[in-house]
Amino acid sequence: MKVLSKGTVYGLRALVYLATQKDRTGYVSIGEISEKLDISFHFLTKTFQMLTQKGILESYRGPSGGIALNKPAEQIFLFDIVKILEGDDFFDKCLLGLPGCGDFEPCPVHDFWKVAKAALKNEFEITSLAELGAKVTDERLRLSA
Amino acid sequence: MKVLSKGTVYGLRALVYLATQKDRTGYVSIGEISEKLDISFHFLTKTFQMLTQKGILESYRGPSGGIALNKPAEQIFLFDIVKILEGDDFFDKCLLGLPGCGDFEPCPVHDFWKVAKAALKNEFEITSLAELGAKVTDERLRLSA
DNA sequence: TTCTTTTGCGACTAAATACTCTTAAATCTT
DNA sequence: AAGATTTAAGAGTATTTAGTCGCAAAAGAA
Known part of the structure; x- marks a missing residue:
């Protein structure tokens, strides 16, 4: 089941990594993250730009610059x-991509999907970066499992 | 949330359409389905070939040929x-596409995703074509909602 | 000021997915 | 037997997604 695009997956893995580095002060460079997690530097950069613009991350250029979570990992879901x-x-x-689909004019799988989707959405809503970060004991964010 | 590929979506819509035609005897041509549901004929053909090979559909060539469900819609989930x-x-x-991820060596989102995925899987398992077909009152399977 | 480090951003390339076209094979009709 | 209808199958094209490259801009260090 491919739910998330690659960019989103990279973003998630990188943010969880950041959450595990909470005792470090200052910024973490994108270069370090891309190296540690084996993710293309330029690709990651683009993803981070979006997260920075939307206020999830704070960025800083120049030596010892990089990115940092803009609020506590407990408050990022x-x-x-x-x-x-x-x-x-x-x-x-x-689920079928039908335009007018909704409660008023449901597609055949609308009710089915509504239930399943609600469960999923709830899981995403209650799960924070802090919770995920706490589960990462070592280098399990890399591809080389 | 894009969970299913276009091919799968087409297949589902087409199968639900077939389920609504249960009072008709014999085969329904792919041409008719592609026209009624506004789906590319050739694309649909390939999807149906797979479903035929796997025993969901039965096909027949020649005039008044076409495809038909290979078992009652109540038994197809x-x-x-x-x-x-x-x-x-x-x-x-x-969820993150990490290779070794499992109960033994979980990725950071493993537990989270396990719960969400189980709920989704269950919904897919208990929902039959018959159930969906019963909900389609008119031409709600077309894109022109 | 000049050089180095690091993010920002646009253009370019590659790969995967979606779609189309052509021809073959099976089956019915005349 | 010849032609029409309909699925089977593969090759080819287009669009989307993923990934790469190069350079500009910001900021610190020498």
Whole structure:
């Protein structure tokens, strides 16, 4: 099941990494993250730009610059990140992609999907970066599992 | 949230359409379905070929040929269709796409995703084509909602 | 000021997905 | 047997997504 685009996945992995570095002060460079997590530097940069513009991250240029979470990891939820990177309507789309689909004019899978989607959305809403960061004991964010 | 590929969506819409035609005897031509649902004929043909090979559909060539459900719509579940069209591991994938991820060596979102995915999978497992077909009162399977 | 480090941003390339076209094979009709 | 209808299958094209490259802009250091 491919729910998230690559860009979103990279963003999530990188943010969880950041959440695990909470005892470090100052900024963490994109170069370091891209190296540690084996993610293309330029690709990651673009994803971070979006997160910076939307207030999830704070960025700073120049030596010892980089990025940092703009608020405590406890207050950043998967829901926020995914909505920014995948679009605001991410949790509202019809499973079949039919335009007018809604409670008033439901597609055949509307009721089914409404229930399933609500469960998923709830999980995204209650899960914070801090919670995820706490589970990462070592280098499990890399591809080389 | 884009969970399913276009091919799968087309397949689902077409199968639901077939389920609504249960009082008709014999085969329904792919041409008719592609026209009624506004789906590319050739694209639909490929999707149907896969469903035919996997025993969901029965096909017949020549005049008044076409396709037909190979068993009652009550016995065909979204789960079956999706697994055929998206791959057997559809409901087993790691949200972050990390290779070794599992209960033994979980990624940071493993527990979270396990719960959400189980709920989704269950919905797909219990929902049959018959159930969906019963909800389609008129031409709500077309794109022109 | 000049050089180095690091993010910002636009253009370019590659790969995956979606779609189209052509021809073959099966089956019915005349 | 010849032609029409309909699925099967593969090759080719287009669009979208993913990934790369190069350079400008900001900021610190020498």
